[in-house]
Amino acid sequence: MRDGAKKRISVRSYSDRLLSAEDASFIKERLDALNGTAGLCCKLCEDASSAFDNLKKSYGMFKNVKSVIVMQGKNDDPDLYEKVGFYGEELILDLVERGLGTCWVGGTFDKSEFTADEGCEIACVITVGYPDSLRVKDRVMYSVLHKRKSAEERITSDSALPENVRRGVEAVITAPSAVNSQKPHFSLSDGVLTVSVPDTSGMTLIDLGIAKYHFFDETGLRFEYGNDAKIKI
Ligand SMILES: Cc1cc2nc3c(=O)[nH]c(=O)nc-3n(C[C@H](O)[C@H](O)[C@H](O)COP(=O)(O)O)c2cc1C
Known part of the structure; x- marks a missing residue:
């Protein structure tokens, strides 16, 4: 089993550090590759904090979210959601193996903060960043939802x-x-x-x-x- 699969858990508390230039360009290169392979149009959004600041929509479950990967694909692709799952998880395990924290987020964020590209549909987002050292919320969520x-x-x-x-x-x-x-x-x-x-x-x-x-x-x-x-x- 991949190291990333053994280590991965959902990270919902991040440090306030922005993604380094190296990590941001690693993610962008990987997205270019998977978009080409799978016919998706996923992209990195480095300032997505507003989508998680709205307490009503995020239930306060996340802390310091800065960057997200917007998982989107062609709105007429019958396999869009499965592709997002397959290729998004491969990417997540790569990111975990680089020491980054991630969480799939389909519901608990403010969707109105993102606009799909023309002809595309947003399936969900993946938060990405450096795990907070304390991670109190993560420990609570882990005990409830793992x-x-x-x-x-x-x-x-x-x-x-x-x-x-x-x-x-x-x-x-x-x-x-x-x-x-x-x-x-x-x-x-x-x-x-x-x-x-x-x-x-x-x-x-x-x-x-x-x-x-x-x-x-x-x-x-x-x-x-x-x-x-x-x-x-
Ligand atoms: C498709 C998908 C959507 C998810 N949406 C949310 C979400 O909206 N909010 C959230 O806090 N966690 C979300 N999660 C994370 C799950 O709650 C988490 O994966 C599950 O509880 C297992 O815990 P683990 O990831 O730590 O192994 C989502 C996970 C998946 C795969």
């Missing part, structure tokens, strides 16, 4: 799990999900592995993309986009 389902709760199978599938599911257990709902579920039947979510709202599809990235990163097996995607094992 409990994980077991491997047995994430996969049903008609036979003993092949080693790579077991490792893949364990990597998925470390993945973040909206409200820690951990919806993506795997099933193995007659040698076919399926990953499904119970609904296809935007945030759930981001979770599905994130889960598929964790599974792919661990096993090299990549699911197509879509709910109920299948791989012959």
Whole structure:
């Protein structure tokens, strides 16, 4: 499993330091690359504090947010939300491995502070910065919103799990999900592995993309986009 997957937790309290020029240009280069590969139009916004200052919309859960990555793609792309999850999580793990803190944010920010580019839709944002040393709020949120389902709760199978599938599911257990709902579920039947979510709202599809990235990163097996995607094992 990637070091970033082992270490990552949502960071909601940041120091008041702005991103260094090196970190900002690292993020921009990575965004250029993933936009090219996935047909997304994600961008770094280095002054996004106003979207988190509105207490009514952020519930006071975040501290000192300065920079966010605006995760957006073409508004006619049927796979937009899954792509955002897959490529956003790959980027997040790169950033964690650089020592940066991140948090996926789909709800608790003031969306009206951002305008989508022409022909694009904003799926969510990712906060990015240097973790605050005290991080009192993070510790509270971690205790409330970090409990994980077991491997047995994430996969049903008609036979003993092949080693790579077991490792893949364990990597998925470390993945973040909206409200820690951990919806993506795997099933193995007659040698076919399926990953499904119970609904296809935007945030759930981001979770599905994130889960598929964790599974792919661990096993090299990549699911197509879509709910109920299948791989012959
Ligand atoms: C698609 C998505 C949307 C999320 N939206 C929010 C949000 O609006 N506010 C927030 O504080 N955390 C948000 N989170 C973070 C989750 O609450 C967090 O990933 C989950 O509780 C698991 O904790 P961990 O990330 O520390 O492992 C979101 C996560 C995902 C994947």
